[in-house]
Amino acid sequence: MARFLVLRLLAAIPVMGVVALLVFVLVRLDKGKAAAQLAGDSASPDIIARINAQLGLDRPLWEQFAGWILELLQGDLGRSIQSKIPVATLIGDRLEPTLSLAATTLLFSVVLAVPMGVIAAWQQGRWTDRLIMIFSVIGFSVPVFVLGYVLILVFPASLGWFHVQGFRSIFESVGGFFGRITLPTLALSVIYIALVARITRAAMLEALAQDYIRTAYAKGATTKSVLIHHALRNAAVPIVSVIGIGLVLLIGGVVVTETVFNIPGIGRLTVEAILGADYPIIQGVLLVFSAVYVFINLLIDVLYTLLDPRIRY
């Protein structure tokens, strides 16, 4: 296992390298943008050229890339072109809101979706199963921002429950945290629940069709025991896979949710950096995202070994 982990981590390096190169080249295709933002209404070609030189953006791309890689190796993600604040600080400041939203969404979704999928499989063909699947279709179909607006309309705007917007750290105020994170969590969870519930149902149906399930019933096991201890355990691998893949959806959905609910997270930082042509931030954030994906995939692979003793690396 240790060898597997080391090899996987080493394999991540070329992956990150390719990502770094692609990100670097793509964001710098229009090198005048960042300078034009800083130059404002005085943005003559001369001033833009001077600002490009100040920012080092007039150097050859390969030279800029090499300089950036050198900084990265020293743990320096550079500084924001606009605010001059280190990118690492900006990302660090925005991590907690995004992680909080992702964690609450993940927890809420899994706690709801897995039982829903289990029940749907158990009650296959019955109205419970159909209701859960209808919910699943709706969950895939409704855009996160529409759901967000509806939740705001129903809860804070009409009932006066929860906050419309904002984020408060759980370490500052537990009430303030839940008052602000609940609605965004609900909005973001729906698609995730829909996905996990469907896959859970499919995996459970496959497991429930196996001979050992019939054997378990024959031996007098209760329905609950069969579903949870026998079927679910064997269906866990694909469920965990989709939870991991679903995190990709989650991170994408976080951008929209953060905008609707004004959560100052990494998603909004990325969008604002793109709109403001703040290359160091875009590069830093995309690198962080790709590192997160690599780590999540590794974690999922490790989890497989815990769930299924037959899987060994």
Next chain:
Amino acid sequence: MISRRSLASAVLLAAAALGLGGVADTAAQEKKTIRVVLHAPLRITDPIITTAYIIRNHGYMIYDTLFAMDANQKIQPQMVEKWEASADKLTWTFTLRDGLKWHDGKPVTADDAIPSIERWAKRDSMGQALAASTKEWKKIDDKTFQLVLKEPFGFVLESIGKPSSNVPFIMPKDVASAPADKAIADHAAERWHIGSGPFKFARAEFQPGVRTVYEKNTDYVPRKEPASWMAGGKVVKVDRVEFINVGDPQTTVNALIKGEIDFYEQPPFDFLPQLKKAASEGVVVRDHNKLGNGSWLRINWLQPPFNNVKIRQAVLAAIAQEDYLAVQIGDADFYRVCASFFPCGSTLESSVGAPNFAKPDLEKAKQLLKEGGYKGETIVILHPTDLKALTPLGPVTAQTLRKIGMNVDLQAMDWATVISRRAKKDPPAQGGWHILHTFWVNADILNPINNAGINASGDGAWFGWPKDDQIETLRKSFAKETDPAKQKQLVDTLTKRAFEVGLYAPIGQFQWPYAYRTSLSGVLDGPAPVFWNVEKK
């Protein structure tokens, strides 16, 4: 024994209760804090290197000015105690008032004022005009300094007291010594946030693009006069002001109605009916900037066919300002047709020689196209899709040009791309442009010197780079003229010439009301939102 189900229910109920109760968790703490959503997030903090209004608004919080404009558009002393001009108007002497201190406690002196003005003058159009007539700025003593001109300049106080971008904010000398094209945050990493204004910048709480916090400057000595626009006593009546960036206008409107924010600078016009209905929930919608804003259709003189005056005239002849204003603003209470390069309702309003923007002559426009030899060139319009005030304008222009027989390529892009492309003098097919739209706070386009669009010096002009020697001569004459009646005559002559050559097209004037909670009182009129004088119940 407690069952798992009961425990789970209890946990969920507790979380819900905490969440619901969280609405009131900060009510007590926020009593003296005004939470403000402005039109853009603050990231750049130097109000001299850019004219962006968000940075101007930031500047007004932490800096002060030598002079300032009041509600009658008269220039009043602000940091200056007294001033006098010599009989020949070539020497101006200024004395700072007592009690002016930087936020770190050091006194404000002439050594700070002079480099601040000199740096500002390198970037600002009125400052550049003043600098062209300036022999020197010189210190007399710590509180007194002089401006020595080499020739008369009719707008000394109007320049150093101008209310909008670039505002001549006074900074500490080590900050103001930054080159005019280098951000103060780069030049003076430790002290760039130090000002002498009514609020202090809470640097530790600054989150660029998220939140900017200002605290009351308890050492500030306001003037005794009542506050009026940007002039008078800047008395702060709250403890803190927070500029919060909320990216979504619907969320901002909902947050304002529920009292989570107190002030919304630029609510989109299609939300005004909803906000007006929320009067019963403590929201007021009110215009505080009677001068308003002016929108432009800017033509690129360098690119064919617009290097031909007849083609430019054709575009102006085809414009119906009402079409633009109806889609941009919608509510006729907040807009008016204005056939003037300078604000309608101001002393320099002039529509001499203007086309009939209320009733365009499309046949004349087509005739002008023919006379200009229009060959069917495709007109590239830069169309930003992420700026609520400008997004509606591009399609109107596209439709207008097509009606008179022009081919149009309306290119959608974000604002960052617009400001990158507008600086390019290349042909449109290689990344340039023919037409773009913008709008200005009217305080920035009051006269031929501060209106950047009137500059017709070619390469030195604003984007579009018009070149007309007659206009430039008239501008220079205006700058030297001190008689208001003669100034108006010059403006009339300049306006006639500007329309003749198709300098650019004014496409309407509009007001943009604030929306704020009725718990706020004392919100001032003016061309920029300021938060001294504002109380919160």
